[in-house]
Amino acid sequence: MKYAPPFQRTNGLLPVLVVFAALILLPLVITETYARHTLILVFIYAVLASNWDLSLGYGGIVNFAHLGFFAIGLYAYAILAKVIGLDPWVSLLITPLFAVTFAVLLAIPILRLEGIYVILVTIAATQLLQQIVVSQSSYTGGTSGMVLLPRLEIAGYKLSSDNRLGYYYFGLALLTASTFFLYKLERSSIGRAIKALRDNKYYAISRGVSEARTRLVTLSLSAIFPALAGGFYGAYLRVASPDVFGLGFLTIALSVLLLGGVATIWGSLIAAFVVVGLSQLLVDYGAWRNIAIALVIISVVVVYPGGLYAAMQEIWSGFDRAKTNLIATFRRKSGAPARARAMGTTDQLVETSHGAVSVCDTHSGAQTIIFIHGNSSCKEVFRHQLEALRDQFRCVAFDLPGHGVSPNADPDKDYNLAAYAQIVAELVERLKLGRPIIFGWSLGGYVALEYVAAGNPITALAICGTSPVRTYPDDMPKGYIPSPHMELAGKRFHSPHEKGQYATHTIGLQKDAEPILWQAVWRTDGHAREQAFAKLKTTDWQRQISVIQSKDVPFVMINGPNDPFINHTYCARSEFGTPFSAHPILIEGAGHAPFLEDPKPFTQEFLRFIRAAQSLPVE
Amino acid sequence: MAFDTFMFILMSGILLGGLYALMATGLAVVWTTLGVFNFAHGAFVTLGAYVAWQVTQPVAGGFGFMIAVLMSVTVMFCLGFVLHFALIKPFERNQNVVLLAVISTLAAASIIENGVLLTWGPRDKQITPPIGSRINFFGASINAFDFVILAVALLALFALALFLRRTTMGRTLRAAAQNREAAELMGLDVPRLFAITLGISAATAALAGIFVGSLRFINPSFGADPLMKSLIVVILGGVARFTSPIYAAFVVGIAESFSAYFLGLYWSPALLFAMMIAVLLIKPEGLFGHRSKTL
Numbered sequence: 071m072k073y074a075p076p077f078q079r080t081n082g083l084l085p086v087l088v089v090f091a092a093l094i095l096l097p098l099v100i101t102e103t104y105a106r107h108t109l110i111l112v113f114i115y116a117v118l119a120s121n122w123d124l125s126l127g128y129g130g131i132v133n134f135a136h137l138g139f140f141a142i143g144l145y146a147y148a149i150l151a152k153v154i155g156l157d158p159w160v161s162l163l164i165t166p167l168f169a170v171t172f173a174v175l176l177a178i179p180i181l182r183l184e185g186i187y188v189i190l191v192t193i194a195a196t197q198l199l200q201q202i203v204v205s206q207s208s209y210t211g212g213t214s215g216m217v218l219l220p221r222l223e224i225a226g227y228k229l230s231s232d233n234r235l236g237y238y239y240f241g242l243a244l245l246t247a248s249t250f251f252l253y254k255l256e257r258s259s260i261g262r263a264i265k266a267l268r269d270n271k272y273y274a275i276s277r278g279v280s281e282a283r284t285r286l287v288t289l290s291l292s293a294i295f296p297a298l299a300g301g302f303y304g305a306y307l308r309v310a311s312p313d314v315f316g317l318g319f320l321t322i323a324l325s326v327l328l329l330g331g332v333a334t335i336w337g338s339l340i341a342a343f344v345v346v347g348l349s350q351l352l353v354d355y356g357a358w359r360n361i362a363i364a365l366v367i368i369s370v371v372v373v374y375p376g377g378l379y380a381a382m383q384e385i386w387s388g389f390d391r392a393k394t395n396l397i398a399t400f401r402r403k404s405g406a407p408a409r410a411r412a413m414g415t416t417d418q419l420v421e422t423s424h425g426a427v428s429v430c431d432t433h434s435g436a437q438t439i440i441f442i443h444g445n446s447s448c449k450e451v452f453r454h455q456l457e458a459l460r461d462q463f464r465c466v467a468f469d470l471p472g473h474g475v476s477p478n479a480d481p482d483k484d485y486n487l488a489a490y491a492q493i494v495a496e497l498v499e500r501l502k503l504g505r506p507i508i509f510g511w512s513l514g515g516y517v518a519l520e521y522v523a524a525g526n527p528i529t530a531l532a533i534c535g536t537s538p539v540r541t542y543p544d545d546m547p548k549g550y551i552p553s554p555h556m557e558l559a560g561k562r563f564h565s566p567h568e569k570g571q572y573a574t575h576t577i578g579l580q581k582d583a584e585p586i587l588w589q590a591v592w593r594t595d596g597h598a599r600e601q602a603f604a605k606l607k608t609t610d611w612q613r614q615i616s617v618i619q620s621k622d623v624p625f626v627m628i629n630g631p632n633d634p635f636i637n638h639t640y641c642a643r644s645e646f647g648t649p650f651s652a653h654p655i656l657i658e659g660a661g662h663a664p665f666l667e668d669p670k671p672f673t674q675e676f677l678r679f680i681r682a683a684q685s686l687p688v689e
Numbered sequence: 690m691a692f693d694t695f696m697f698i699l700m701s702g703i704l705l706g707g708l709y710a711l712m713a714t715g716l717a718v719v720w721t722t723l724g725v726f727n728f729a730h731g732a733f734v735t736l737g738a739y740v741a742w743q744v745t746q747p748v749a750g751g752f753g754f755m756i757a758v759l760m761s762v763t764v765m766f767c768l769g770f771v772l773h774f775a776l777i778k779p780f781e782r783n784q785n786v787v788l789l790a791v792i793s794t795l796a797a798a799s800i801i802e803n804g805v806l807l808t809w810g811p812r813d814k815q816i817t818p819p820i821g822s823r824i825n826f827f828g829a830s831i832n833a834f835d836f837v838i839l840a841v842a843l844l845a846l847f848a849l850a851l852f853l854r855r856t857t858m859g860r861t862l863r864a865a866a867q868n869r870e871a872a873e874l875m876g877l878d879v880p881r882l883f884a885i886t887l888g889i890s891a892a893t894a895a896l897a898g899i900f901v902g903s904l905r906f907i908n909p910s911f912g913a914d915p916l917m918k919s920l921i922v923v924i925l926g927g928v929a930r931f932t933s934p935i936y937a938a939f940v941v942g943i944a945e946s947f948s949a950y951f952l953g954l955y956w957s958p959a960l961l962f963a964m965m966i967a968v969l970l971i972k973p974e975g976l977f978g979h980r981s982k983t984l
Binding site: 132134179182183185186187189190191193194195197198201202204205317320321324328356357358360361363364365367368371372375 | 970
């Protein structure tokens with residue numbers, strides 16, 4: 071199941087609204103004709119490049135005839151409106167028909183072809199088109215092209231009047247419509263089929279995606295808006311010339327696409343402003359301009375293939391990390407009394423080889439229990455257990471790096487199960503915790519299993535809200551119920567809506583009931599989520615399973631029957647049963663976090679397990 | 690149609706074929722060895738012609754035609770050698786290497802073309818041919834230099850074939866083309882071999898450019914047509930054997946000169962592109978060969 075929230079619930083809503091409003095208001099500020107002309111060209115190139123991305127980026131069909139769609143739109147408008155004498159608006163609106171026809175004709179030869187042959191056929195097709203246009207000089211004007219094409223008017227108002235105000239808004243409308251179309255298409259079933267064919271052709275085909283039909287649809291759909299842009303270009307400049315087949319257009323459109331980043335609609339839109347703005351600035355430098363554009367293309371391809379969109383993500387990510395780190399630093403100081411009240415003890419910062427972690431330690435007691443929290447949470451989820459168990463045990467809970475009030479750490483080295491398990495081992499050594507009892511929740515459950523699997527001695531092990539995995543990733547869809555939550559758990563950037571969803575589902579409580587935990591989701595370093603999930607594939611899962619199945623380690627699973635994520639039938643398999651409990655212990659009425667939702671019955675069950683484990687002779 | 694007209698068309702077709710063979714072989718050698726299509730090949734043709742033209746100018750010493758050819762071929766070999774490391778080497782391990790190489794070589798073509806424009810200006814230039822006399826060939830009056838060009842082009846291709854088959858360096862190139870990993874395991878410096886291949890390709894392009902430049906006029910963008918023709922030739926002929934594109938070059942050259950006579954100048958490129966698409970549809974491995982690629 072793919073997680074695809076509606077646009078208004080994503081992080082993109084605000085920036086897009088702001089930019090759109092700015093573009094609507096911009097003509098009030100920019101009244102000069104040449105600047106508006108540049109912006110109109112930006113809109114046209116943005117439409118061209120973002121639709122090219124549909125075939126090249128999303129579809130993986132390297133269609134070098136894309137500019138042919140634009141040229142067909144231009145010439146169709148020119149011929150219909152000038153030679154045949156149709157109404158300019160009607161001519162403009164039926165240009166896509168011709169481009170789509172060409173796209174279908176183009177799709178037929180390349181259905182069977184791969185790689186370089188697609189490039190060659192599409193280049194040849196463009197050349198063929200150009201030769202036809204040039205040779206039919208009685209209709210197309212030949213090499214010199216056509217001039218004085220009919221312009222667009224609305225009820226007698228020329229779109230070119232008031233310093234091209236009408237064309238500006240028409241171009242903006244075209245770009246908006248095209249972007250809306252691409253956005254909807256990308257997230258539709260067709261869009262997913264297009265991407266599936268690109269990513270894993272044979273798997274997609276075996277799942278019933280027709281390669282030929284999808285390629286045909288991809289090319290046809292990518293022809294619609296370029297044709298409209300071509301017609302609009304003709305009506306705006308009132309010229310149609312074979313220059314549109316030349317390298318100049320191709321390289322600018324290609325550099326917009328590449329600089330923006332392949333397979334991102336928004337990247338092309340941003341890059342259109344940069345590239346077209348730059349090329350209009352350099353328009354007086356002639357050959358130097360083309361050299362500059364070519365150098366931009368080469369340097370992007372060689373040095374930073376992700377393009378501007380990836381760069382913006384990096385910047386945003388850096389900003390987000392700095393912000394979450396600042397929140398953690400601030401809360402470490404100002405929130406200390408509130409946390410001390412909740413936990414019954416003040417937390418301290420302990421340095422480990424994987425970054426500093428904030429630790430709560432009740433100090434007294436012979437036997438230690440270590441609590442490990444889950445993804446995007448914090449140590450305060452265990453406050454009921456600390457309160458109930460601190461008289462009998464030494465209770466230790468800590469914030470994982472990038473979580474709670476621990477500072478952020480190095481995403482590459484420190485945000486993975488092995489690093490988290492290493493942190494636990496270092497805490498045991500540093501704080502002299504002996505042979506601890508370990509309780510891990512959710513992601514922390516895997517950390518606990520990893521800690522034991524690495525050979526660290528323990529007294530007992532309990533996990534909660536965690537499905538043991540034998541082979542990754544095959545067992546993930548068996549152990550968990552497929553839901554959007556899975557996508558959220560490994561997502562770097564959450565929108566406010568997504569943060570709320572995540573918090574509500576994981577702790578099963580509303581915002582006002584658990585402000586500290588609610589805040590923890592906001593504070594979590596997005597990289598911690600992303601990296602921990604991305605690196606699940608590097609874990610030795612078989613080793614974790616042998617921990618569960620070894621009779622030396624007292625082990626039990628404690629789950630909430632209403633847990634929305636884990637598959638209870640899977641967890642109840644006999645292979646995960648232990649002498650302590652053949653099936654996972656279920657806490658009546660609880661969800662993903664039974665220790666928080668129903669602390670009393672949970673603590674009772676947990677204590678019973680600990681007593682049983684402690685009664686075993688230590689070998 | 691008179692016999693002398695027929696002979697004239699045939700001879701000009703064969704001459705075109707010889708030039709196309711020279712250009713297309715350069716392209717095919719890169720395609721079979723590096724596994725990418727070099728879209729800067731046309732720009733190499735242009736730049737080679739301009740370098741030769743410059744050498745023959747009084748300001749550069751006014752050297753003779755032969756010196757100009759040698760200079761141009763050497764310069765272009767070095768340029769091709771260096772450009773491999775800038776344009777293709779950075780992503781040779783990338784799975785999208787074919788697309789990325791198309792993009793980077795297109796950009797390089799743009800840089801070279803505009804660099805030529807900046808250096809030598811937009812006006813047409815011609816390299817003075819060393820032989821101006823005409824001879825009568827079966828009733829058709831044909832430039833003696835045309836025969837020289839044809840002979841030199843074929844000789845150059847023959848020498849290249851000998852180099853690839855009989856010399857150690859040529860054999861290592863073919864080894865690297867056939868199985869890159871095995872060649873590396875045998876201790877061959879594959880990036881250097883690839884760079885040499887691109888250098889050889891650029892050198893043949895320069896030779897072709899000089900010949901075209903002494904037959905017609907040269908301007909900064911005249912390489913686009915040779916590039917397109919080479920593409921058509923390589924696709925029509927396939928790259929199964931070293932000789933495949935050479936045969937195809939003569940087919941294309943003769944077809945072009947006859948269609949230009951019978952269909953007109955505008956339709957002959959359209960015919961060639963249509964032929965190319967048809968071949969790709971029916972026999973994508975080319976008219977002369979199997980699907981495998983070897984040198």
